[in-house]
Amino acid sequence: MYARAKEKIAGLHDQLSRFSKKISDFNLDKDSVARFSEHIVAQMKALSFDAICKDKAGNIIGIIKGYDSKKGMAIISHMDITPQISGENDFASNFIRYKAGIISSIFAAASLKRSLVPLEGDLIVCCVPRSECCDLSIKYLFDNFLKSKLKKIKGIILSEPTGFNLHLGHKGRMEYEIVVRGRLGREFMEHKGINMLGAMFPLIHELENVSRNMPSDYALGTSSLRIKDVRYAGAQPCETASEFRVIVDRVFIPQENENLILNKAKTIAKNIYKNEAEVSVNTTLTKERVKTYTGLELVSEKEFKPWIMEGSNPFVMHSLEALRGCGFDSSVGYWKKIVTEGSYTFGERGIPTIGFGAGSEEEMSSGLQSMSTQAIEKAVYGLTMIVQRTIGIPSFGWSDDEI
Secondary structure: OHHHHHHHHHHOHHHHHHHHHHHHOOOOOOOOHHHHHHHHHHHHHHOOOOEEEEOOOOOEEEEEOOOOOOOEEEEEEEEEOOOOOOOOOOHHHHHHHHHHHHHHHHHHHHHHHHOOOOEOOOEEEEEEEEOOOOOHHHHHHHHOOOHHHHHHEEEEEEOOOOOOOEEOEEOEEEEEEEEEEEOOOHHHHHHHOOOHHHHHHHHHHHHHHHHOOOOEEOOOEEOEEEEEEEEEEOOOOOOOOEEEEEEEEEEEOOOOOHHHHHHHHHHHHHHHOOOOOOEEEEEEEOEEEEEOOOOOEEEEEOEEOOEEOOOOOHHHHHHHHHHHHOOOOOOEEOOOOOOOOHHHHOOOOOOOEEEOOOOOHHHHHOOOOOOOHHHHHHHHHHHHHHHHHHHEOOOOOOOHHHO
């Protein structure tokens, strides 16, 4: 089977190279996502996927049908409409982060079909549009297209950069607002400055102090707190009722609780303004209204949950066996910065989920300008072997002698 898979991937080399060049030159944004998605659909058609569709949320779904319906599997990649890693806005990093995942997931499915590998169920390849810190599209995908198929899905692969290792989780991310409303006393303002900046500074200063001592997890790393924006209405807070909002980007580990994070932020603000009788303080998760390129409007809180898969899970063990059996020196790891759909697939749905792909977080931060076709083909090979090991029919396809 190893030799047959390599032959089929080699046969796809020219198509993969052309598709890689086409989408790597495509600067994706909210206005061009429809055209970008058409490139993906066209490539699936060119590779003879058995079924292809787009749903109302803009998810692209391609299916390689199995010979049976006992169990299926999904590979999920995504289209970033806004940057997912703070400070990384350059185009090359965007390509490494998600476009290589799109390519490898599509061509892994094509290599399985061309190898005539018998599968126990359907392989579903999904490409999900994603805006910053919102998992609207993946929820829509599971609530609609995948709803009737959930019991048969035995595992999900996230086609993300892992350095050809298996990644089993990452920290969570949420955006929340601290809202302070009311009229501040003149005594408070005389000490801080008779303007809105003086009203906000004590809270901002305390949040910066808190950010220097955040909780840490041995596998996932340290939580973080970053003030993303400040908004206010009313320029004279000691004379008229005013309102200001501090928007916080919060990354957190599984040991932390979202409600406790919000309550702690509220307590910090209340302590600062505790002597101000006409001031109220509240905290809330930021909500985002998204209109997909298909015209569907969705609203969601801006939050990705943290998640960790157990290394002893059979899906993880079998995937490692498949990779090591075909020459990968793979181990288990975790993303330190990247946020993935695993927050939903495992964090909320509990479906066994792993990440695998070319590239790594370290390479992204090093300024790597491109990813080689060879690296993407290696990811295609690894994905192919994991799928075959998970839903392939063991007695038919592990070696050419059996075909």
